[in-house]
Amino acid sequence: MxxxxxxxxxxxxxxxxxxxxxxxxxxxxxxxGPWPAPVVDPVEPVAAKYAADWPAWGHRKIHAMMAVDGHTASVSSVERALRRRGLLQPVDYHGERRELAKARRAAFTEPPTSPNMVWQLDFSEYETTSGGTWRLVGMCDYYSKYEFDWHIGPTCTGTDAVTTVQIALDEAERLAGGPLSSSS
Incomplete structure (x- = not known):
């Protein structure tokens, strides 16, 4: 041929x-074949350490942290170094997050139109300087964004969630001036 x-x-x-x-x-x-990369080679271990310490961060934020700490490298060099080690965020990471948010919004067939229709429960965890851990449980009204009193304790169990709901119910009844109606 x-x-x-x-x-x-x-x-x-x-x-x-x-x-x-x-x-x-x-x-x-x-x-x-693999071409020599004299700029990326010295940056790679440093970028990999930062990526291991903060795995949720992308290459741009890791570059910014490296620059603040005195390491000189371009954004693209940090990206190449992280790509070599397989430490880059997935390409559609933000699109995936938006899809999850869309699904959460779709969970409400009818969005709440007044207070006390939908409440949100949130657990937060804080470490103390002496090595202990405190867990805070809070309840928020989805419509008015009013934050009810928090339950603070060393555990994160169903009992803590039930206690938080009871605290929120008591406070909502106090604010309403009487018992809450169950027909909303």
Whole structure:
């Protein structure tokens, strides 16, 4: 088969093919392969350490932290270093987060139109300087964004959630001036 037809068949320029063929006949490298990266090589271990310490951060924020700490590297070098180690965030990370938010919004067939229709429960955890852990449980009204009193304790169990709901019910009844109606 003629070289011109072969190159057209596989979709590469004839000039590239003849250059690769000449290099191969001379015993040189194949022309493809890991190219030297003198800029990325010293940055890679440092960027990998930052990525291990903050796995939820992307390459731009890691670059900013490295710059603040005195490491000189471009954003693209940090990105290449993290890509080598497989530490980059997935490409559609933010799109995935938006889809999850859309699903949460769709959970309300009818959005709440007044207070005390939908409440949200939130657990937060804080470490003390002496090595202990406190867990805070809070309840918030979805419509008015009013934050009810918090329950603070060392555990994070169903009992803590029930206690928080009771605290919120008591406070909502106090604010309403009477018992809450169950027909909303």
């Amino acid at each position: 003629p070289t011109t037809r072969f190159c057209a068949l596989i979709g590469i320029p004839r000039r590239s093919y003849t250059r690769w063929q000449a290099i191969a006949r001379a015993g040189g490298p194949a022309g493809k």
